Amino acid sequence: AQSVAQPEDQVNVAEGNPLTVKCTYSVSGNPYLFWYVQYPNRGLQFLLKYITGDNLVKGSYGFEAEFNKSQTSFHLKKPSALVSDSALYFCAVRDVSGNTGKLIFGQGTTLQVKP
Amino acid sequence: DAGVIQSPRHEVTEMGQEVTLRCKPISGHDYLFWYRQTMMRGLELLIYFNNNVPIDDSGMPEDRFSAKMPNASFSTLKIQPSEPRDSAVYFCASSPAGNQPQHFGDGTRLSIL
Numbered sequence: 001a002q003s004v005a006q007p008e009d010q011v012n013v014a015e016g017n018p019l020t021v022k023c024t025y026s027v028s029g030n031p032y033l034f035w036y037v038q039y040p041n042r043g044l045q046f047l048l049k050y051i052t053g054d055n056l057v058k059g060s061y062g063f064e065a066e067f068n069k070s071q072t073s074f075h076l077k078k079p080s081a082l083v084s085d086s087a088l089y090f091c092a093v094r095d096v097s098g099n100t101g102k103l104i105f106g107q108g109t110t111l112q113v114k115p
Numbered sequence: 116d117a118g119v120i121q122s123p124r125h126e127v128t129e130m131g132q133e134v135t136l137r138c139k140p141i142s143g144h145d146y147l148f149w150y151r152q153t154m155m156r157g158l159e160l161l162i163y164f165n166n167n168v169p170i171d172d173s174g175m176p177e178d179r180f181s182a183k184m185p186n187a188s189f190s191t192l193k194i195q196p197s198e199p200r201d202s203a204v205y206f207c208a209s210s211p212a213g214n215q216p217q218h219f220g221d222g223t224r225l226s227i228l
Contacts, residue, residue, distance in 0.1 A: 041221070043208070046217070046218070094213070101148075102171060103160075103217060
């Protein structure tokens, strides 16, 4: 069965420092992977996706993610964190069984960037 | 494009009442999803449609919940009768294809007293 794990409930980082939000996945076949961000009282917003191609994917707001097949990971990164990056981040993998549009989401990681 | 539009944004009602949540997906998107988000259970997929047809409703909690998509531009999620444990934020999302990102509305915050 497909699954996604975000091992950290919360990540704290100082403004200007690099940040990493971790995600590991388990799928049969090639994964379609996504990162979303959720700000308070808002819906999830798409950040970036990996379907095929380069292992380093660049997305919105300066975020990027590195796909690592051997470690089954898709960690979200940013070279220099901003206070405004503080939000809830979700990793998701597409359920490839039955060619559906269904996404399986991780439990979310709260990112706190301190000034 | 206006994005996914949900109404109402907030709903407070007493247990036993019928609740109807509404969603207008992005035009041209073939997939529509209903999610529920709570602190305890996180983000849960309730049901999704492809071309107005329900594909997977395995996440619907029980018979009190029902969802319809009468046309490509409108969907409803209904709870009847409502219970306090249904209190959550309900999100609607749409996507143009199965391997494309889902676009979320800003949700309906539902409180059942």
